[in-house]
Amino acid sequence: MNTITNRQMVFILFLTLTSITIVTIPKDMAEAAGVGNWIPLMLMAVLFGVLVTVIVRLQKAFPGKALYDYSRELVGKAGCYVISMFYVLYFLTVNVYLANSMAGMLKANFLFETPHWAFIAVGIPVFGYLAYHGPATVARIFELYGVIFLIGMLVVHVNMLIQGDLVNIRPLVVPSEIGRALGAMDKTIIAFLGIEVLTVMPFAKGRKKAPRVAFLTLIAVGMIYVMVVETSIMMVGLHEIKYYEYPLLAAIRQVELENIEFLRRVDILYLTIGLMGIFAGISVVYLALVEYAVKLLPRASRLAIVIAAGILVFILGLLGFGIPDFDEMIVNVITYSGLAAAGLIPIILLIVAKGKKRA
Amino acid sequence: MHRHRIKISIVLFLVMLLSTGCWDSADIEHKDITTAVLIDKTETGYAFYAEIASLVGGGTGESSQGSMPRSQVIHGGGATFVEAREALERQSDQRIYLASVQNVIFTETILYSGIEHYLYRFRQNPEYRKRAMVAATGEKPEDLFSAASEHNTLVGLAINDTIESLVDTGQLYHFTMGDVLEALACPCKGYLIPRVSLVGQDVAADGYCVMYGGICKGYIPIDEGKFIVYVQGKAPPFHYAIPYEENSITVEIRLKKNPTKVDYRDGQIKFCLDMVCQADLLYMKDDFAMDAAAMEEIEEKLERQLTAEFRNIVHASQKVYGVDYLRFHEAFHIHYPDEYKQVDWKAAYPEAEIAVDVAVELGGGNIDYEPEA
Numbered sequence: 135m136n137t138i139t140n141r142q143m144v145f146i147l148f149l150t151l152t153s154i155t156i157v158t159i160p161k162d163m164a165e166a167a168g169v170g171n172w173i174p175l176m177l178m179a180v181l182f183g184v185l186v187t188v189i190v191r192l193q194k195a196f197p198g199k200a201l202y203d204y205s206r207e208l209v210g211k212a213g214c215y216v217i218s219m220f221y222v223l224y225f226l227t228v229n230v231y232l233a234n235s236m237a238g239m240l241k242a243n244f245l246f247e248t249p250h251w252a253f254i255a256v257g258i259p260v261f262g263y264l265a266y267h268g269p270a271t272v273a274r275i276f277e278l279y280g281v282i283f284l285i286g287m288l289v290v291h292v293n294m295l296i297q298g299d300l301v302n303i304r305p306l307v308v309p310s311e312i313g314r315a316l317g318a319m320d321k322t323i324i325a326f327l328g329i330e331v332l333t334v335m336p337f338a339k340g341r342k343k344a345p346r347v348a349f350l351t352l353i354a355v356g357m358i359y360v361m362v363v364e365t366s367i368m369m370v371g372l373h374e375i376k377y378y379e380y381p382l383l384a385a386i387r388q389v390e391l392e393n394i395e396f397l398r399r400v401d402i403l404y405l406t407i408g409l410m411g412i413f414a415g416i417s418v419v420y421l422a423l424v425e426y427a428v429k430l431l432p433r434a435s436r437l438a439i440v441i442a443a444g445i446l447v448f449i450l451g452l453l454g455f456g457i458p459d460f461d462e463m464i465v466n467v468i469t470y471s472g473l474a475a476a477g478l479i480p481i482i483l484l485i486v487a488k489g490k491k492r493a
Numbered sequence: 494m495h496r497h498r499i500k501i502s503i504v505l506f507l508v509m510l511l512s513t514g515c516w517d518s519a520d521i522e523h524k525d526i527t528t529a530v531l532i533d534k535t536e537t538g539y540a541f542y543a544e545i546a547s548l549v550g551g552g553t554g555e556s557s558q559g560s561m562p563r564s565q566v567i568h569g570g571g572a573t574f575v576e577a578r579e580a581l582e583r584q585s586d587q588r589i590y591l592a593s594v595q596n597v598i599f600t601e602t603i604l605y606s607g608i609e610h611y612l613y614r615f616r617q618n619p620e621y622r623k624r625a626m627v628a629a630t631g632e633k634p635e636d637l638f639s640a641a642s643e644h645n646t647l648v649g650l651a652i653n654d655t656i657e658s659l660v661d662t663g664q665l666y667h668f669t670m671g672d673v674l675e676a677l678a679c680p681c682k683g684y685l686i687p688r689v690s691l692v693g694q695d696v697a698a699d700g701y702c703v704m705y706g707g708i709c710k711g712y713i714p715i716d717e718g719k720f721i722v723y724v725q726g727k728a729p730p731f732h733y734a735i736p737y738e739e740n741s742i743t744v745e746i747r748l749k750k751n752p753t754k755v756d757y758r759d760g761q762i763k764f765c766l767d768m769v770c771q772a773d774l775l776y777m778k779d780d781f782a783m784d785a786a787a788m789e790e791i792e793e794k795l796e797r798q799l800t801a802e803f804r805n806i807v808h809a810s811q812k813v814y815g816v817d818y819l820r821f822h823e824a825f826h827i828h829y830p831d832e833y834k835q836v837d838w839k840a841a842y843p844e845a846e847i848a849v850d851v852a853v854e855l856g857g858g859n860i861d862y863e864p865e866a
Contacts, residue, residue, distance in 0.1 A: 169830075243619050247516040259503070301823045308830040371675035377616060388623050388671045 137198060137338040140347045142273035145280030146335065146418060147186070147351045150328035152358060153415020154235045157408075159325050159359060160366035160381040166318035168372065169303055172360040173315040174322050179356020182326035182476070186352050187345040189329060189480045193337040194344055195487055201333035201480075202429040208486045217479055218426050221333070224468075224475050225423035226443075228327075230450045231464045232416045233257060237451070238461075239412075243383050244405055254451045258444040260413060261420040266440045269335050272421050279414045286407035287358070290400055291365050293389050298368025324465055325359055326352070327472035331418050333480070334425035420447070522548060524590040528564065529649025531634050532611055534603035538572035539611075541581045542634050543589060544641075544648050564647050566638040574614055591620040596649040597670055599686065601631045601702070601709065609677065609707025616674050623671035628652050629688040629702040629709075640694045651696045652689055659687075659698055663728040664719065677707065681826075681838035683816030685721065688712065705816045705839075713809065720802045724766065724819050726750040732775065735798060737791055744772040744795065744855070753824040757832055762845040764821055766803060770795075770853045783857070792855040803849045817842045 138146070163171035196204035201221070206214040237253035245253075264272050329352070337344060362382060367375055369385035378384040386404050391397045420443065427439045454460045531542035545565050569580025582589065597615070599608055615621055630637060641648040659665040665687050676684035685701035686709075700714040701721070713721070722728045730747045747770070754765040772795055774783070810819050817838065826833040 245517040246619075249516065252516070263503075301820075301827070304827045305830055310831050370671070371678060373678035374675045377678070384623065388669070390624060 136268060136270045137336045138269060138273040139338075140341060140344055142277055143190075143332065143335070143344065143348060144351045145276040146273060146331065147329060147348065148355060148358075149276055149280055149283060149411055149414040150331050150418050151326060151355050151415075153328075153412045154232055154239070155325040156359070156362055156411075157239060157380050157382045158235075159322075160363045160370075160385070161375055161378060162321050163318065163363045164367055164372055164375045164381075166321045167315040168308070168311060169305060169367075170308060170311050170315035171318070171363050171367075172306070173312065174319040175325070175359045175363065176353075176356050177316075178319055178322040178326055179352050179359075182329060183349040183352035183356075185477045185480070186329040186332070186348040188484050189332045189476070190337070190345045190348045192480055192484050192487065193332060193335065194341055197339040198336045200336055200425060200429070201483070202426060204487075205483055208483055208490065215430070218430050220471075220479070221330075221475060222423060222426045222430065224330075224471050225419055225426065226446065226450070227464065227471070228419050228468055229416065229423055229443075229447050230454055231461075231468055232412075232419060233447055233451050234454050234464075235461070236412050236416065237455075239380055239383075240409075243380055243401075250455050251448070251452055254448055257413065257416065258448055261417045262440045262444045264417040265421040265424040265443070266436060269421065269425065272418060273335065276414060276418070279410060283407055283411040283414070286403060287411075289391075290386060290389065290404065291361050293391060293400070294365035294369050294385060295361075297389055298365055298385075299371075300368060302368050302371050303364050320469070322359075323469050323473065326355070327468065327476055328415070328419075330472070330475040330480075331422045334422045420444075519588070523587050525567075525585050525587045526590050526593045528593060528647045529596045529598060529652070530591070530594055531598040531600065531630075531637070531648075532603055532608070533600040533634055534606045535570055538570060539574055539577045539603070540568055540570035540634070541574075541577045542566055542568040542638065543581060543585070544638065545585070545589075546593070546647060564641070568634070574611060591618065592622055594621060594625045594649070596626050596628060596652050598628050598630055598637075598648075598652065598689075600634065601629060601688075601712075604629055604686070604702055604704070604709035607707045612674060612677055612707060615670060621670070623669060623674065625670045626653050626656060627668060627670050627673055627686055628656065629686045630690060631688065632691050636691060637696075640691050640696070643694055648696070655689065655696050655698055656687055661729070663722055663731045664715065665698060666722050666725050666728070673704075676704070679822075681817060681822040681842075682820070683710075683810075683814070683818035685713070685718075685818050703814045703816055703818060705814075710814045710816055717809070718806070720806045721819070723748045723750070723768070724803065724806060733772075733795075733799075735791065735795055737777075737787075737794065740777050742777045742791060743775045745775050746799075747771040747773075753821065755824050755828040757825070757829050762825060762836075762841055764824065764845060764847045766807065766847060766849045768799070768803065768849070768851045770799060770851055772853055772855045774855070774857055788855055788857075792853050795855065796851055796853045799851045799853065800849050803851065807847050807849065811843045811845070811847065815839070815843045821845065821847070 163175065167174055192201070192204070202214060202218050205217050209217070233254045234250070236257065237250040240253050241248060241250060264275065366381050366385040369388045370378070370381060375381045375384070383401060383404065387401045389400045391400060397403055423443050424436070424440055427443060428434075428436055431439060454464070457463070525543070525545045526548065527543045528546045529544040533540040533542070543566070545567060547563055547565065567581060567584040569577050569582070569584050571577040571580050603611075638648055641651060656665055660667050668685070668687065673684060673686070676682040683703065683705045686704055687698050688700045688702050689696050690699045691697075698715060700712055701718050702712055703710045728748065730745050732743055733746050734741050734743045749769045749771075751767040751769060754767060756763040772792075807819065810816060821842065822833070822838050825836075
């Protein structure tokens, strides 16, 4: 059966949302919202929690189908084509951004001599292999990945909580800074984008609890972000954290698990488990890109599309490295187009479906 | 079957590719494993000293004695840090590997002239571990390293062990390069760098260098700075001798720091350093009769004496150095976050009123002293 279970949905959302943002978000939030960083994060978690329930309700209303299939019924062939083209371009952009960010992070922190293109070249066959096997296979792998990633993450962050300085995150609320915290909400959007990958994950019939589970997953992801940001600030300091492009890694490098000899270098633990999470996140976006492309090009073989997507991501990724301020530019594009992909389009489709009494 | 073989071949190829470490792959023998870095200010600029651990000689057991040296020291100097580093690289036969640095040592000369620029350099270098411990020294670098060489030990590890053992006994507190960077980024924060010197041929901690920004403001001998560790709030129990009548009574003290009370009115900042102290009698002269009245008297005396000790610490921080290395600004920030942004802490801190409140509860420990018949 090519559908996903509630548990698989939880891990898909968890791994997709947290993949690369988790490494950079402490700096953005500390700069934009200071000690009140948890306010915009939790508010955005609620907002995206509502959006994810919209997507899940749509998927539930059309069991066994992806957005491409039911949008054809709801808005016609032309509308479906436009929407699918938008998603293809969107997921391609996100893929390039994630692949470049992963390469940038690895080069800046672990493998200084290795060129950017080598990271992407090694990654693409892995992403492609997963994407080739379709949503159900990816979902099953994510169940395993997700548990390992979650345990590794909890071990690291609980230790950061113990070893960090609580003073750095106090006071938790500064009344005069609530406006500043709310103003930082736009910085958190990118952290919650990723829920739109569910549009390629068909749901089985039934699954009554799916919308509630999806909503609670987003709240949990929000809490994980708060934990990551707060523990990073506890380790590095609110003033110091802004100097690091990858603050989570800077914070992790200050943690030492003294009683576990083989885990004394916690950053190495992150290099394995954290990287696995990033690979998983990129893989599912790659899968989404392939799924839409396969539907748009029914005559092309899936393997050819997987390979073509890989070549495209590789070339665009290389071009991206040559463009100054590429990251900033692409983040802006993804933020706004992501709101359409994760919010606007599913909401419109749900309204149409309601009108047609399908949801 | 054929497809399966192709799949396995692809997976094996990927695993091989991933496990090579790509362009960064290097044998450990082709790296200079650096255990300590010392930074000095010279007449012409700066000098770096790097202690390189030997991979073939040394060892840790008795067998290491008399064998090849455990380390070699290379150094390079130049008008700037860049030139000094380049000179150091020229001295090195392999690529210098900095992720193994256990200790960053600053000479007093550079501490008084300023380490801010070096700290920026350190922060941006991802190879360094920010957990590396930090130390200051008044010794000449050559003397420090030659003493280690004579003992066939590593200076970085020797300093770390010395500091760690003092941290365990409550005489110093743990301070890393990450902590230095954090303090540097906060305009209100002063900090203390443990200072080590040579006693004979051995490394010993002898005090703290008081730092503000990247500049050293003075030196606190370790005896005078003993109670600083307790103001920081995390310290194990310690022994304290108090004269009473003809006796010297030794007690074991467990100090607990309560949250510092803060008050801010009409531009005047007031703190109350609130310490609760559990003291247990350890030993005294055998012919001394301990009764309730004596206990109460000792308790009061202990209270007065500990209060005086803490007042001296606070006084030195406020009036002698004018640097808030006792972290009072953190309590002020938590209670008055808006006012904190307006206050020039460097100017306000020496003028703040800081009261010390020490409450002592004396217990008999697990010994029962009765006067000899």
